[in-house]
Amino acid sequence: xxxxxxxxxxxxxxxxxxxxxxxxxxxxxxxxxxxxxxxxxxxxxxxxxxxxxxxxxxxxxxxxxxxxxxxxxxxxxxxxxxxxxxxxxxxxxxxxxxxxxxxxxxxxxxxxxxxxxxxxxxxxxxxxxxxxxxxxxxxxxxxxxxxxxxxxxxxxxxxxxxxxxxxxxxxxxxxxxxxxxxxxxxxxxxxxxxxxxx
Numbered sequence: 418x419x420x421x422x423x424x425x426x427x428x429x430x431x432x433x434x435x436x437x438x439x440x441x442x443x444x445x446x447x448x449x450x451x452x453x454x455x456x457x458x459x460x461x462x463x464x465x466x467x468x469x470x471x472x473x474x475x476x477x478x479x480x481x482x483x484x485x486x487x488x489x490x491x492x493x494x495x496x497x498x499x500x501x502x503x504x505x506x507x508x509x510x511x512x513x514x515x516x517x518x519x520x521x522x523x524x525x526x527x528x529x530x531x532x533x534x535x536x537x538x539x540x541x542x543x544x545x546x547x548x549x550x551x552x553x554x555x556x557x558x559x560x561x562x563x564x565x566x567x568x569x570x571x572x573x574x575x576x577x578x579x580x581x582x583x584x585x586x587x588x589x590x591x592x593x594x595x596x597x598x599x600x601x602x603x604x605x606x607x608x609x610x611x612x613x614x615x
Contacts, residue, residue, distance in 0.1 A: 424470040425525040429461040437478050440510035450506045469525045480509035482522040504539035511550050533594035541588035555586035576609040
């Protein structure tokens with residue numbers, strides 16, 4: 418299958434030197450959130466973003482992860498500027514799953530220099546999961562995602578965010594950095610239920 422390399426903090430101007438493996442777009446029951454290098458390039462150009470690539474053969478992207486600030490319309494930006502960051506994506510093609518690539522991507526993504534100053538969250542929507550490829554139910558896939566993220570100090574959080582509440586198998590997990598203040602931790606607990614911080 419070829420030697421695997423993990424590239425952390427891929428620069429915007431180097432991302433388009435790589436190409437996506439064809440498996441990212443060939444399955445009818447599943448479509449990747451990112452299918453063009455230009456999409457990753459735009460993310461990599463954002464302040465503090467971390468785009469991580471898993472590459473074989475020197476140029477073939479078989480997995481990727483994206484850490485970036487939430488969109489301006491999301492409730493999480495109301496906590497305090499540049500405190501909350503989102504795991505926008507973590508994906509691995511079918512042929513490379515169950516080989517530890519996802520964990521390697523997540524570990525590299527969390528090498529962000531300010532990780533302990535941030536609240537990092539992930540949202541798992543069932544409609545983005547490759548249920549047909551894994552032959553899992555939504556509940557089983559959800560448990561798999563929890564097993565992937567928990568070793569990296571992510572914990573499941575209850576929230577009333579409407580999009581997350583659309584499906585009971587949707588998942589919201591957070592990692593609170595050890596240097597996040599007690600005030601921000603308390604404000605975040607309120608924000609989970611839509612109450613604006615002080």
